[in-house]
Amino acid sequence: MPLYRDECVVLRTHKLGEADRIVTLLSRQHGKIRAVAKGVRRTGSKFGSRLEPFMVVDAQFYEGRSLDIVTQAESLGSYGAQIVADYGAYTAASAMVETADRLSEADAGLQQYLLLVGALRSLSRGEHLPSATLDSYLLRAMSIAGWAPSFSDCAVTGEPGPHSAFVVQLGGVVADGAAPPGSPRLDVTTLGILGSLLAGDWASVDAADERTRSRASGVVAAYAQWHLERSLKSLPHVDRSEHPAPVPVTHDGPAATARAVAATPAPPLPEFTEGTPTA
Numbered sequence: 001m002p003l004y005r006d007e008c009v010v011l012r013t014h015k016l017g018e019a020d021r022i023v024t025l026l027s028r029q030h031g032k033i034r035a036v037a038k039g040v041r042r043t044g045s046k047f048g049s050r051l052e053p054f055m056v057v058d059a060q061f062y063e064g065r066s067l068d069i070v071t072q073a074e075s076l077g078s079y080g081a082q083i084v085a086d087y088g089a090y091t092a093a094s095a096m097v098e099t100a101d102r103l104s105e106a107d108a109g110l111q112q113y114l115l116l117v118g119a120l121r122s123l124s125r126g127e128h129l130p131s132a133t134l135d136s137y138l139l140r141a142m143s144i145a146g147w148a149p150s151f152s153d154c155a156v157t158g159e160p161g162p163h164s165a166f167v168v169q170l171g172g173v174v175a176d177g178a179a180p181p182g183s184p185r186l187d188v189t190t191l192g193i194l195g196s197l198l199a200g201d202w203a204s205v206d207a208a209d210e211r212t213r214s215r216a217s218g219v220v221a222a223y224a225q226w227h228l229e230r231s232l233k234s235l236p237h238v239d240r241s242e243h244p245a246p247v248p249v250t251h252d253g254p255a256a257t258a259r260a261v262a263a264t265p266a267p268p269l270p271e272f273t274e275g276t277p278t279a
Contacts (some may be wrong), residue, residue: 005060006030007076009117010053011097015041023051023070024101025059028113032104035061035068047073054080054093054120077117079124087239088130089123094234096120096137102228103145111144131240132205132213135220136197143198147171147227151195154178162188166219168226190215214240 008025011032016022019041025033040048050057051070056077061068083089100116119137123130139149150172152161157178165179166172166186173191174183186194189208193216196204205213217240225231 002063003060003071004030004063005058005072006033007113008033008057008059009077009097009100009113009120010051010055010057011101012053013037013051021051022067025057026100026104026113026116028110031109032101033061033068035070036064037070037073050075052080053097054083054124056117056120077121077124079120082124082126083120086126086130089126091234091238092130092134093120093123095134095232095238098232098234099138099141099224099228102230102232103141109144112141115140115144128202128206129213131217131238132197134238135213135217136200136205138220138224139194139198140200142224142227145227149194149198149223151191151198162191164188164191166191168222172223186215186219190219194219 006027006029008027011024011026013024014022016036019039021037021040023035023037025035027033037048037051039045040051042048047057047070050073055075056079058074058076059070060072062071079093083093096116096119100112103112115137119133122128122133127133142149148171149155152163152173153159154161154163154173154175155167155171156174159175161173163173163175164185164187165174165176165183167174167180167183170178173186189212193205193208193212195201196208197216197220208216221232221235225235
């Protein structure tokens with residue numbers, strides 16, 4: 001059928017011509033969709049603001065040869081304005097949609113869509129620290145994609161833990177007998193927080209100290225980028241402090257605010273960087 005309708009979250013957009021945009025979306029039923037939104041950059045566009053990154057829409061598409069065409073878009077979750085108003089939330093959301101874009105290049109199922117929508121909703125509401133929400137999302141997204149990390153039993157032999165050696169390439173913690181020489185070691189507290197992030201135990205995550213969360217974030221970043229086989233451009237800009245940087249003041253709407261936030265100098269990287277591939 002030439003027409004179809006689906007719920008989607010907007011991942012990214014690109015300018016096309018004088019008034020159009022190419023919109024990349026992750027949908028509930030059709031995986032990743034690349035479509036042309038005609039006239040959305042005009043002031044009088046009926047649904048231009050609904051097709052911005054981090055927005056969840058009910059959209060109708062017309063099937064094309066290479067790119068589909070957006071014919072209708074109704075807002076289901078207006079998360080963009082709240083997210084771009086906070087530096088930590090914006091940079092975390094940017095890393096999330098970039099990860100979703102990478103993971104859906106081959107295939108994307110309903111679980112990936114629901115996970116991303118839930119994470120963006122949590123960011124917009126400020127339920128937890130943005131960096132913790134991002135770390136939990138990355139671990140769960142990797143698990144859904146088939147790369148579930150092990151933070152207790154040995155990822156190689158299955159020997160019951162606890163183990164302290166963490167090897168990104170082998171899938172998590174490994175027993176001493178299976179650990180390559182020079183493998184980084186993690187303390188019990190950090191491993192516990194990593195397990196809580198994966199399981200969604202937010203009481204434990206929120207109660208952790210900043211240093212432990214920073215160390216866990218480094219592990220998550222290394223693990224995700226190794227399995228994605230290239231670095232995430234948004235990840236170095238994520239603010240992982242408990243006191244996020246102030247948002248640059250603009251008066252030209254969410255898009256201008258997003259550009260100003262993206263131009264803000266990146267904060268320091270997390271402590272754990274072993275195994276992170278270069279760009």
